[in-house]
Amino acid sequence: MKLPAKKLVISSIVAASFVVLPQIGGHHSSAKAAAINTNQVLHYGESDSSVKALQDKLQDLNYYKSTIDGIYGNQTRSAVRSFQGDNNLAVDGIAGPNTLGKLFSAKVSTQKVSNDVTLTTNLKYGDRGQAVKDLQSTLNNLGYHAGTVDGIFGSTTLNAVKSFQKAQGLQSDGIVGPNTRAALAAPKTTSTPKKTNSNVNAIIADAKALIGVPYVYGGTTTKGFDCSGFTQYVFAENGISLPRTAAAQWNGGTKVNSPSKGDLVFFATVNNGPSHVGIYLGNNQFINASSSHGVTISDMNNSYWKPRYLGARSYN
Incomplete structure (x- = not known):
């Protein structure tokens, strides 16, 4: 007599509210899928497998175009911010439960797969192309x-x-x-926006108020600054957004032949390129976050700074 075939029953319990598997499609393979806890908070400076899964998903949606290395750096934060802006989330660059839940959900927008926007399309924060x-x-x-x-x-x-x-x-x-x-x-005027004395004075006043704050490598707060963290912080206090590093601030600003009060001044202290930045005060003085003295006022003509001076950039 023929025996009935045995049925193989596989049971599994999936905690959907806790772990989500990134969708796999297109150029991705099943080996690339990774579990991620959508109830956690991922932010700048972290480095683990969850960040790697985050980068993988952002790359799948064409927001993240760098190496998937599991390090939550500037490019990962920028990709998160772009995704948040496109999905009506708080644009803070932090991948918390709302952002992760939206990112790894089946209903997530994939508009970024086609990045370019036409000239007749309204352009807004987060757009690319x-x-x-x-x-x-x-x-x-x-x-x-x-x-x-x-x-x-x-x-x-x-x-x-x-x-x-x-x-x-x-x-x-x-x-x-x-x-x-x-x-x-057809602009009404093509003249460069003029600096206002009040804006420049406010920048200088805010910078001087921080004299004595210690130098901290990678520091961006009043607990401690590095050189570009200091300039970024002071300008942000006055509504002006600067890139994070001295090199990026050098590349992003408007070149000026000679600095005016409130301009950024740059120096080559490591190699030939810009590696140190400060805020020009006038009379060949600038305020900067020095590795040896913290936030301090320095003389551009002294024996150390003068041969290392590269030039100035305006952000005002």
Whole structure:
């Protein structure tokens, strides 16, 4: 007599609220899938397998285009911020439960797979593509600092758009709609926005108020600064967004032949390129976060700084 075939029963318990498996498709393989706890909080500076899974998912949606290394650095934070902006989340660069839940859900938007936006599309914070590059080039040419022409509508580009809109008598909302596009094509004035004494004085006052704060490598708070963390902090206090590193601040600013008060001054202290930055005070003095003295005022003409001086950049 023929015996009935035995049934193999496999049971599994999936804690869906706790672990989500990234969807696999396109160029990804099953070996690339990784579990992630969507109830955790991932932020800048972390390094583990959860960050790697985060990068993998962001790359799958074309937000993250760097190496998947499991290190939550600037590019990962930028990708998270872009995703948050596109999905009506708080744009803070922190991958918390809301962001992770949205990112790893089946309903997540995949608009970024096609990055380029047309010139007739409203451009806003978080957008990417050739249209954003064109916008950045135009703003830079008009004297409104939009940062590096990288096609990423970040905070620096946003501030430039708002400044341009204000100068043109438009609603300063940072969104490049029909009125702003028309103004960019035929601006009322092409002159470079002028520094105001009040803005420069505020920057210098805020910088001097931090004299004595210790130097901390990688520091970006009043507990301790490195050189670019100090300049970034002071300018942010005055509504101006700077890149994070001295080299990026050098590349992003508007070149000036000689510094004015409130400009950034750069020095080559390690190699030939910019590795140190401070804020020019006038009379050949600048304030900076020195590795030996913390936040202090230095003389550009002394024997150490003078031969290392590279030039100045304006962000005002």
